[in-house]
Amino acid sequence: MADGYAQASGQLAVANVHVQPGIANALSGILNAARTRVPLLVTVGQQVSGLLATEPFLGGDVLGMARPLAKAVFEPTTGEALGHDVRAAIDIALTPPRGPVVLSIPLDVQAGSAPAGADARDPLPATREPAPDRVQAAARLLEQARSPVLIAGDGVADAHAVSALGHLAERLGAPVFGEPMAARVALAWNHPLWAGQLQPFGDEIRRALEPHDVAFAIGMPVFRLFGHSPGAPLPEGIRLVHAEVDPHEVGKNHRPQVGLVGDPGRTLRSLLEALGPRDAASADRSRVVRRQIAERRRRARRAAVAQLGGPGIPPAAFASAVASSVGPNDLVVDEAVTSGRALRALICSRRPGTWLAHRGSALGWGLPAAVGAAMARPGQRVMSLHGDGGLLFGISALWTAARERTPLALAVADNRGYEILRAGLEGLTGSAEAEWPGLRLDEPELDLPGLIRAHGATVEQVDHKGALGDAFSDLWERSVDGPAALVVRVSGRTPRVGHPLP
Ligand SMILES: Cc1ncc(C[n+]2csc(CCOP(=O)(O)OP(=O)(O)O)c2C)c(N)n1
Ligand SMILES: [Mg+2]
Numbered sequence: 001m002a003d004g005y006a007q008a009s010g011q012l013a014v015a016n017v018h019v020q021p022g023i024a025n026a027l028s029g030i031l032n033a034a035r036t037r038v039p040l041l042v043t044v045g046q047q048v049s050g051l052l053a054t055e056p057f058l059g060g061d062v063l064g065m066a067r068p069l070a071k072a073v074f075e076p077t078t079g080e081a082l083g084h085d086v087r088a089a090i091d092i093a094l095t096p097p098r099g100p101v102v103l104s105i106p107l108d109v110q111a112g113s114a115p116a117g118a119d120a121r122d123p124l125p126a127t128r129e130p131a132p133d134r135v136q137a138a139a140r141l142l143e144q145a146r147s148p149v150l151i152a153g154d155g156v157a158d159a160h161a162v163s164a165l166g167h168l169a170e171r172l173g174a175p176v177f178g179e180p181m182a183a184r185v186a187l188a189w190n191h192p193l194w195a196g197q198l199q200p201f202g203d204e205i206r207r208a209l210e211p212h213d214v215a216f217a218i219g220m221p222v223f224r225l226f227g228h229s230p231g232a233p234l235p236e237g238i239r240l241v242h243a244e245v246d247p248h249e250v251g252k253n254h255r256p257q258v259g260l261v262g263d264p265g266r267t268l269r270s271l272l273e274a275l276g277p278r279d280a281a282s283a284d285r286s287r288v289v290r291r292q293i294a295e296r297r298r299r300a301r302r303a304a305v306a307q308l309g310g311p312g313i314p315p316a317a318f319a320s321a322v323a324s325s326v327g328p329n330d331l332v333v334d335e336a337v338t339s340g341r342a343l344r345a346l347i348c349s350r351r352p353g354t355w356l357a358h359r360g361s362a363l364g365w366g367l368p369a370a371v372g373a374a375m376a377r378p379g380q381r382v383m384s385l386h387g388d389g390g391l392l393f394g395i396s397a398l399w400t401a402a403r404e405r406t407p408l409a410l411a412v413a414d415n416r417g418y419e420i421l422r423a424g425l426e427g428l429t430g431s432a433e434a435e436w437p438g439l440r441l442d443e444p445e446l447d448l449p450g451l452i453r454a455h456g457a458t459v460e461q462v463d464h465k466g467a468l469g470d471a472f473s474d475l476w477e478r479s480v481d482g483p484a485a486l487v488v489r490v491s492g493r494t495p496r497v498g499h500p501l502p
Helices: 002-009 019-035 049-054 062-066 079-094 107-111 132-144 154-158 162-172 202-209 264-275 280-306 315-325 366-376 388-394 396-404 419-429 448-454 465-478
Strands: 013-017 040-046 072-074 100-106 148-152 176-178 194-197 214-218 239-244 258-261 331-335 355-357 382-387 408-414 458-462 483-489
Touching (some): 002 019, 019 062, 062 072, 072 079, 079 100, 079 107, 132 264, 154 162, 214 264, 280 315, 396 483, 448 458, 458 465
Parallel strands (some): 331 382, 382 408
């Protein structure tokens, strides 16, 4: 919930959890926040310092548990140290690359006198400029490119640099791909140079980049992959410019021709300055690229529309109903896993601030994040998209939304199982027909409407295509002053994911 609140407000959010069991429970949320670079302060109670050596109930090595995931961890032993550590924790969480910081506070420190002068100061500004000679080198490479391509990560939206990215794409006449598993919108999905999101598999990335001779990746790791695939993600001979705020990422997986460490907004502005006005070659290229992208979008849309038929409510029909019911200003928080896959092709066009997605991979992020986002943006309608499996990991957030009367529309794609795992096993084994144990949620069948109702939300269920449009309008109407849910009984399988192991 704090994660969604921080993402939707653009500010630090604070979550407080109960001693060692609380941090154990919070680790998946800390993992999600770390992967999406969400600024969180997680405070956790700790046993009385003097008891810790005796391994008491509820206390222990809280920092050791959080250290591999959190950006930093603190456990002050005095009131003065507490004041210092709170300030340091907030600064670290908010300094790009942002992330969760854990502050464990022993009970005796909590009960001691309040630290003096603990007011937080303004966070450190993200003003880091990339080195000017590197900017010049990157500009030369991009200028001489026959066919440049841009790949934009979540860091672009984090740095409020989306329009600068659009200017660079126009300046170069280059298509813009989104990084795999992006959580944010790096360029409006209906921008004529937006080429769509890369898939998190090396061979699919390579195929997308193959026509190009220079790739400029900004605000992202190059690349965070989901699974094995044959060959490397970068085509042979392509030259890479990698711009990132985190120096650890530059050259970690692929050595760039030019590495730029700095704030993505400043990097883009410096590059645009170094490049100067657009030349005729870029303008020509831009026309060709726009045509190619428009044609590719038409093809993707046709392919998605072809999946709307068939018995029951296929996953694409769920996505299509969402695409039709969501307005340009509504915020979509997407953990629909397989059932949301066709959304982009079905023109649910999104611009920055209207879409958040699951990047951390610890299930159960979506519903709580949507509740937090709705609290942070009281004037904006929020729709949470969920699979039935993931819903079970975070359903208690619905009770909080009911209690706080948080307006929220929850659309659950109920395929009665963990479809992504079946599709992934099909990818690994090549077998579509195998029945894998433990992937179905239908024996006994879960009473999802009952479960939702028990948490204080209104709920309807829909199981035929013809009723979808009205059901989604009704969902928005029911969600005006509290949480409302629609359970969509989705049928049929989704395409395989991934490849067999070598
Ligand atoms: C905490 C956690 N446990 C297990 C997983 C593995 N996992 C990823 S997706 C998924 C199934 C999701 O099911 P559902 O939300 O119904 O979406 P569907 O795949 O059916 O579209 C599972 C179990 C995970 N990502 N996180
Ligand atoms: Mg499911």
